[in-house]
Structures are given as structure tokens and as C-alpha cells.
Amino acid sequence: MNIFDRKINFDALLKFSHITPSTQQHLKKVYASFALCMFVAAAGAYVHVVTHFIQAGLLSALGSLGLMIWLMATPHSHETEQKRLGLLTGFAFLTGVGLGPALELCIAVNPSILPTAFMGTAMIFTCFSLSALYARRRSYLFLGGILMSAMSLMFLSSLGNLFFGSIWLFQANLYMGLVVMCGFVLFDTQLIIEKAENGDKDYIWHCVDLFLDFVTLFRKLMMILALNEKDKKKEKK
Template sequence: MDFLDRNINFKALLKFSNISSSTQQHLKHVYASFALCLLVASAGAYVNVVFRFLQSSFLTFAGSLGMMMWLMFTPHSRENEKKRLGILAGFAFFTGIGLGPALNLCLAIDPSIIPTAFLATAVIFTCFSLSALYAQRRTYLYLGGVLMSVLSLLFLSGLVNMFIGSTVLLKVHMYVGLLVMCGFVLFDTQLIIEKVENGDKDYVWHCVDLFLDFIAIFRKIMIILAMNEKEKKKERK
């Protein structure tokens, strides 16, 4: 039974030999800020769903855009660090509120969709993030042009489908969009590493990229599960 007697070094799983120690420290700040964003966004979503706060999608969008612009034009410095984290929390809160309509749709169809979608998003995001961190530097940076091109096509197809109303096209849009956002997790993670290696230490803004990727994946998985569950209910009838 010697094959069962193995010492597994779990600390080795957290060692990224291709990333410098200073960059690893920076990534810790990025993911700590990312965790803060998820908590605040969850609070925003809860407030919207339970208390019906800010039901207007325009006000929510304006709030998110305003916070993002404020963060963008607030210089990264040690003096502004707490202020920028507060702005980041505000952006996350409005983003969470913006999830309200999708959450309400899922609650009306099947409440179990929400935890399932969140768990699936967490697994997907973690797997793709680790793939980017363990891969050789710049491996996935080539994806940038491809992802932006596909994203542009998805935007155009979404506009066309507003007039056509095709369910098939909507499904294709959702599934392809999900794959694209998974690709962005790979791309953005390695892009952050390159920015840090080149002297960009703005971990707050780097967190925004990953947070938006996570939210986009979560939203798309929710909608896909809701559509599938709705079709199942129609077939039962």
C-alpha cells in the first residue's frame, strides 16, 4: 500500500514560478478587492430584490457608470487608496442592484437557479483564473483581438434579434457570449500580470476587470438556466 503513502505539498499549488513575488503580492490585493466587490454586489442585489430599491434600470446604469468614471479619474496613490476602495464598493453595489431584474426572473421560474448559477460561475472563474496564472506568460494575450471581434459580432446580432425576436439566435448569443467571457478571464488575468510587470500597480482598477468578467458570466449562466427551465415547464404541460 505504498502508493497510498504520499506526502502532498498543498503549498506547491500556490506557487507560480513564472510570476515574480512582487506580482504575486499585487494579485493578492486584486483578489482581496475582488472578494470585497462580490460581498458588496450581493448586498446590492439583496436590497434590490427584497426592498425593491432603485427599480429603474437607467438610474442603476447611471450610478454604475458614474462610479466607474469617478474611479477612473481618481489617481492611484497611497493617499487615495481608501477613497478608491470606497468608490469601488459603490460601483459594486450599483452593479449588484443591476442584477435585480435577472434575479427576479429566476426567482419567478425556479429560485434554485440562483445558487446553481453562482456556484457554476465560481467554479468556471476559478478554473480559468488558475489556468491563466499557471500558464506561461503572454500565452493567452493573443486572445484579445479575437475576443473583441466576437464581442462586436455578438453586439450586432443582439441588435438584430431585438427586431427579429428569435429564440434560437438568443440561445446562440448566450452560449457564445459565455464562452467569450470565459476567454476574457484568461486574457484579463494575464494582461493584469503584464501590466504589473511593466510598473502598473493599480490593483483597484485591475479588480474591476475581473469583477466585470465574473458578473457577465454569472448573468449569462442565470439566463441560460432560466431559459432551459422555462422550456422544461412548457414541455411538462
């Protein structure tokens, strides 16, 4: 038997029989909005890199926070859908602008870090998202408490490192943060499914959760690659 003659049934691979059709339609809207956010955020990052606006990091952080609060306060309904999509687009754009300083830092170290970090983040996000989609319902929801505890520990260690200034602790936080965000992709994806199954079809806000997971993953992976590249350059000297 020639194993290379076997055909892959892609329809079976993409079949999520344990997810109801209405929730599958909801997920399509979530990921379509997510794709829009990625495109707009990339445009925002490009604008910052081209204009080199020094205060963009602080201003964009405040602006994106304000838009996120506004979006959260705007009720989900058919009448407010266009308004909330506009707020989501503005939030994604300012988030991309906020990535500008980190992008410029990585470009100064090695421009190849950016595509490597993006492709790596896309692969990690896709793999963990598919794992959550194919897994049994609620199987990863237990991670919520563990992930929040890990986030609290990282926050406290970051505060402590302001006094110690340890590069080792800083790097440990980066790697730990990368692992924690992988867990959040699993947790948030299954939480979105569970909310949708229970009637919560706010795809715009659910998109925000996944978008923030992706951006945080990208930022941490980018910084890890930049630090490794700096270490390599020091060794060569």
C-alpha cells in the same frame, strides 16, 4: 505501493515561480478587493430583491457607470487609495442592485437557479483564473483581438435580433457570450500580470476588470439556466 498514502504538496501547487514576488503581492491585493466587491454586490442584490424597487435597474446602471468613470478619472496614488476604494465599493453595490431584476426573474422561474448559477460561475472563474496564473506569461494575450471581434459580432447580431425577434439567435448569443467571457477571464488575468510586471500596480482598477468578468459570466449562466428551466416546464405541460 499504496497510491492513497501519497501526500499532496499544496505548497508546490500554489507556487507561481514565473511570477515575481512584487506581482504576487499585487495579485493578492487584486483578489482581496475582488472578494470585497463580491460581498458588497451580494448585499446590493439582496437590497433590491427585498425592496422590489422597480426603477432600480436603470438607476443603478447609470450610477455604477458614473462611479466607474469617476474611478477611472481618479489617478492611482497612495493619497487617493481610500477614495478609490470607496468608489469601488459603491460601484460594486450598484452593480449588485442592477442584478436585482434578473434575480427576481430567475426566482420566479425556480429559486434553485441562483445558487446553481453562482456555484457554476465560481467554478468556471476559478478554473480559468488558475489556468491563466499557471500558464506561461503572455501565452493567452493573443486572445484579445479574437475576443473583441467576437464581442463586436455578438453586438451586431443583438441589434439585428431586435428586428427578427429570434429566440434561437438570442440563445446562441447567450452561449457564445459565455464562451467569450471564459476567454476574457484568461486574457484579463494574464494582462493584469503583464501590467504589474511592467510597473502598473493599480490593483483597484485591475479588480474592476475581474469583477465585471465574473458578473457577466454569472448573468449569462443564470439566464441560460432560466431559459432551460422554462423549456422543461413547457415540455411537461
